[in-house]
Amino acid sequence: MSERSETKRPEPAIDLGSLNRRDPTVPDPAPPFDPLRLCVYTTVALLACLLGPVALLGFALLAIAGYARARRAGLLRSRCKLGDTRLVLLYLSVIAVAAAVATPFWVAFWVRWITGG
Numbered sequence: 001m002s003e004r005s006e007t008k009r010p011e012p013a014i015d016l017g018s019l020n021r022r023d024p025t026v027p028d029p030a031p032p033f034d035p036l037r038l039c040v041y042t043t044v045a046l047l048a049c050l051l052g053p054v055a056l057l058g059f060a061l062l063a064i065a066g067y068a069r070a071r072r073a074g075l076l077r078s079r080c081k082l083g084d085t086r087l088v089l090l091y092l093s094v095i096a097v098a099a100a101v102a103t104p105f106w107v108a109f110w111v112r113w114i115t116g117g
Helices: 036-051 053-072 085-115
Strands: none
Touching (some): 036 053, 053 085
């Protein structure tokens, strides 16, 4: 036999078999922060910049539909700062009307700007 097969590995001085194992007494770590809302807010802001009052009107109408449906299902208080869903619906309706009034002016501005008039 060769010398290699006859040599033995030395025994470790300490037992390392218990390393890198999960300790059941330690709770799971909290999941990392997911900034999804920030991405959503950025996308909404981009759409508002590009589409102006048209986007505002669309989002307001979408929110009105959502709050009206939730109110019919029994939601009386919202996590919105206004609290009462009737106030939220009123707020969204005022914004929708303002956006609808502003849309023709916004379109006229862009037509004039693009045509150089």
